[in-house]
Amino acid sequence: MSDQALLVVGLGNPGPKYAANRHNVGFMIADLLADRLGGTFGLHKRARAQVCEARLGIGGPRLVLVKPLTFMNLSGQSVAPLAQFYKIEPEQVVVAHDELDLPFGTLRLKQNGGEGGHNGLRSLSKSLNTKEYVRLRFGIGRPSGRQDAADYVLRDFSSAERKEVPVLLELAADAVEAVAKEGLASAQNRIHAQPT
Secondary structure, three states, X not given: OOOOEEEEEEOOOOOOOOOOEHHHHHHHHHHHHHHHHOOOOEEXXXXXXXXXXXXXXXXXXXXXXXXXXXXHHHOXXXXXXXXXXXXXXXXXXXXXXXXXXXXXXXXXXXXXXXXXOOHHHHHHHHHHOOOOOEXXXXXXXXXXXXXXXXXXXXXXXXXXXXXXXXXXXXXXXXXXXXXXXXXXXHHHHHHHOOOO
């Protein structure tokens, strides 16, 4: 089991302009995991992605952390070649992403399902030719009033939200580690029991 890698994909857009956007929580989670595990990201030119390989403790599960550099709508073009390169099945792919359909601060783990209008997930499903990957959904809520959802996700968190984001990112990183160590069902029980 410890030799079976987990491909952990943080969805986002590359570049400082997007770094603190709601749409980039996947990148934030991947960065936090790399920090926790003492790993660093390096460029995988062929896959057009930043990649960091690390283990969860001595002899623990292997994590391959990925930040696609293709921009959100083409994320699958980075992930599919990496899954093939590392011989990782779709069920061993965990995708961390922002979720409009969950209230801000809510974290949910699930396998399979629709993309809910999320272009990054749509690209992944198409490139992997399946929806059987695991999703770590980070609730960002929907915009109030008439603000367009596409504009909303490309904005930074509000000042009130920013106070909570660091703790939420830690919980999200905990969720990924739980999936790697305990499996999805156990991780779901643990994460979904968290107060929101």
